[in-house]
Amino acid sequence: MKLNTKTNFHPTDSHFFRAYRAGDDFYEALIEMHRGLSDELSAKVNARLILLLANHIGDLTVLHEAMGLARGEIEKVDS
Amino acid sequence: MLATYQNPIYEYERSVDQNTDQIPHHPVIIVGGGPVGLAAGLDAGVHGINALILDESDTVSVGSRAVCYAKRSLEILNRWGCAQRMIDKGVTWKVGKIFFRDKLIRQFDLLPAPGHEQPAFINLQQYYLEQYMVERLRELESVEVRWKNKVIDVVEDERKVTLTIDTPDGPYSLSCDWLVVADGANSGIRARMGLESDGKVFQDRFLIVDVVMKQDAPPERWFSFDPSYHRGWSTLLHRQADDVYRLDFQLGWNADPVEEKKPENILPRVKAMLGEGVDFELEWASVYTFTCRRMEKFRHGRLLYTGDAAHQVSPFGARGANSGFQDVDNLIWKLDLVLQGKAKPSLLDSYCEERVAAAEENIMNSTRSTDFITPKSNVSRLFRDTVLELAEHHEFAQLLTNSGRLSDPSILTDSMLNTPDSSNFAGDMVPGSPLDDAPMEMGGEERWLLNTLDGRFHLLYFIEDLASLEPFHQSVLIEMQQQSVPVIPIIVCGEFGSIGSIDGITTLVDAKGLAKQRFDAEQGTVYLVRPDQHVLGRWRKFDLEKVSAAVDKVLGS
Numbered sequence: 001m002k003l004n005t006k007t008n009f010h011p012t013d014s015h016f017f018r019a020y021r022a023g024d025d026f027y028e029a030l031i032e033m034h035r036g037l038s039d040e041l042s043a044k045v046n047a048r049l050i051l052l053l054a055n056h057i058g059d060l061t062v063l064h065e066a067m068g069l070a071r072g073e074i075e076k077v078d079s
Numbered sequence: 080m081l082a083t084y085q086n087p088i089y090e091y092e093r094s095v096d097q098n099t100d101q102i103p104h105h106p107v108i109i110v111g112g113g114p115v116g117l118a119a120g121l122d123a124g125v126h127g128i129n130a131l132i133l134d135e136s137d138t139v140s141v142g143s144r145a146v147c148y149a150k151r152s153l154e155i156l157n158r159w160g161c162a163q164r165m166i167d168k169g170v171t172w173k174v175g176k177i178f179f180r181d182k183l184i185r186q187f188d189l190l191p192a193p194g195h196e197q198p199a200f201i202n203l204q205q206y207y208l209e210q211y212m213v214e215r216l217r218e219l220e221s222v223e224v225r226w227k228n229k230v231i232d233v234v235e236d237e238r239k240v241t242l243t244i245d246t247p248d249g250p251y252s253l254s255c256d257w258l259v260v261a262d263g264a265n266s267g268i269r270a271r272m273g274l275e276s277d278g279k280v281f282q283d284r285f286l287i288v289d290v291v292m293k294q295d296a297p298p299e300r301w302f303s304f305d306p307s308y309h310r311g312w313s314t315l316l317h318r319q320a321d322d323v324y325r326l327d328f329q330l331g332w333n334a335d336p337v338e339e340k341k342p343e344n345i346l347p348r349v350k351a352m353l354g355e356g357v358d359f360e361l362e363w364a365s366v367y368t369f370t371c372r373r374m375e376k377f378r379h380g381r382l383l384y385t386g387d388a389a390h391q392v393s394p395f396g397a398r399g400a401n402s403g404f405q406d407v408d409n410l411i412w413k414l415d416l417v418l419q420g421k422a423k424p425s426l427l428d429s430y431c432e433e434r435v436a437a438a439e440e441n442i443m444n445s446t447r448s449t450d451f452i453t454p455k456s457n458v459s460r461l462f463r464d465t466v467l468e469l470a471e472h473h474e475f476a477q478l479l480t481n482s483g484r485l486s487d488p489s490i491l492t493d494s495m496l497n498t499p500d501s502s503n504f505a506g507d508m509v510p511g512s513p514l515d516d517a518p519m520e521m522g523g524e525e526r527w528l529l530n531t532l533d534g535r536f537h538l539l540y541f542i543e544d545l546a547s548l549e550p551f552h553q554s555v556l557i558e559m560q561q562q563s564v565p566v567i568p569i570i571v572c573g574e575f576g577s578i579g580s581i582d583g584i585t586t587l588v589d590a591k592g593l594a595k596q597r598f599d600a601e602q603g604t605v606y607l608v609r610p611d612q613h614v615l616g617r618w619r620k621f622d623l624e625k626v627s628a629a630v631d632k633v634l635g636s
Contacts, residue, residue, distance in 0.1 A: 005472075
């Protein structure tokens with residue numbers, strides 16, 4: 001598996017003392033990105049975000065693994 | 080009436096201050112006899128400051144209320160001489176478990192590193208905590224507590240603060256140099272001074288229930304998202320002393336607080352959570368909402384606001400009382416230096432600056448937890464539930480799972496008091512950080528590093544071997560203790576160093592090498608430590624001028 005599912009959030013230019021801090025910064029920004037949007041617009045923003053990040057990652061092996069995991073677990077949860 | 084605890088009654092006593100036409104003057108008056116006001120009294124007492132605590136009630140907390148006390152609080156309480164009794168009575172825990180739809184998705188250990196005297200957390204009912212603090216205060220000569228003394232007026236002028244106090248014998252007046260305001264979230268003093276605490280009210284209600292039951296389960300914190308017995312909401316379980324368990328049910332904003340507090344409505348919820356066949360007694364219940372807010376400034380002239388009066392957070396993370404203790408720990412040594420005329424009153428502005436930064440961090444963490452526990456929109460619920468689903472298998476999602484970021488001490492990296500590093504150091508013991516504890520030996524006996532510090536400035540001086548200490552440094556270290564603001568040296572020898580002692584200097588052996596590692600210490604490294612055990616500055620080589628300059632920066636001279 002080339003996809004990293006270990007904790008990987010980190011600040012660009014400072015040091016955080018608490019292991020949870022960078023992830024929490026990300027999560028807050030993610031929720032904030034959706035503030036005030038309708039459900040349709042939120043879906044749209046999510047799609048745009050995925051495409052932007054996918055291009056940034058670029059590595060097709062990583063992207064295929066992530067897609068497999070994302071889809072696979074949904075099937076497992078629903079069954 | 081609780082089955083496991085009876086509130087002590089502290090009788091009102093008429094004071095000599097009530098028998099005079101003058102307005103008696105006290106250096107420090109503390110308003111409020113809750114955990115934070117009592118803490119201020121304890122810290123004043125161990126510093127030998129004459130202080131008076133005024134409390135409008137005549138007992139300790141009614142109901143268990145704040146129950147989680149973190150390692151840093153215990154370290155502070157230990158300095159005041161009352162931690163051990165709380166640990167003995169309380170329930171020590173360090174493991175938290177998080178469940179999503181009845182499945183365990185994450186387990187965390189809050190104290191993964193060994194070699195700390197104090198446990199990660201204890202759970203103890205607030206009334207025990209307060210009672211033990213009151214009893215410890217009675218051993219301290221310079222502090223007096225007056226029960227049934229309610230402050231009804233406050234007037235501040237350039238020289239003093241004058242209070243009008245109501246008592247069963249009628250009102251009387253007192254004045255003081257400094258007023259420590261610790262009268263809680265709905266601070267009467269704050270309101271009287273026309274000041275506000277601003278922030279956010281969360282639209283959610285929680286039912287907390289204490290039940291008494293015999294269980295063999297290990298003491299752990301169990302947080303459940305969307306459990307089958309309380310669909311769509313969250314619950315929390317904690318064990319306290321005397322086989323009392325704290326159950327916390329999220330109810331949502333539309334719940335009726337009066338209805339929810341009725342035993343006939345509480346019982347089915349508790350039974351559903353605990354399962355059939357579990358015997359329990361209801362002990363106490365309360366329905367609460369919460370706010371995250373703070374005052375803009377914690378110092379207003381001669382008034383110093385502390386604890387919930389200054390800042391408030393949601394309970395997820397135990398950042399209320401625990402941050403209140405840190406407020407007091409930060410404030411009282413500064414007040415001591417100002418009262419003695421050794422530091423300028425402007426030192427108290429650093430209390431405001433440092434603890435506002437700490438409150439901001441606590442409010443941020445507690446707001447984030449609340450937003451995770453109570454998603455505010457469809458998309459945030461979708462992300463929240465998806466994080467919880469992924470957490471079962473993926474580490475990154477486990478760390479994103481936020482059921483409360485449990486109280487950790489504030490690292491005062493931006494403090495105006497710090498002397499910045501001039502050399503490279505690894506690790507987290509940066510200027511502003513509270514000292515990590517480490518196991519030590521002194522004269523062949525085991526002891527702890529933090530326990531060796533006594534509320535004054537200290538200089539930790541790391542060397543491999545006593546024989547390698549420069550004789551010149553030895554005499555300087557002894558002289559530093561005689562200064563008007565003493566700096567007490569502690570020599571920390573390497574684990575393989577020779578065991579011995581130097582007259583007039585405390586010498587520790589870093590028995591397991593943990594201090595050296597935690598402080599990234601080398602031969603000759605020194606750490607200057609504030610009276611509240613935060614790092615002030617550190618150097619690779621001892622230089623008296625640099626150390627003195629760092630202390631002078633604090634004193635404002």
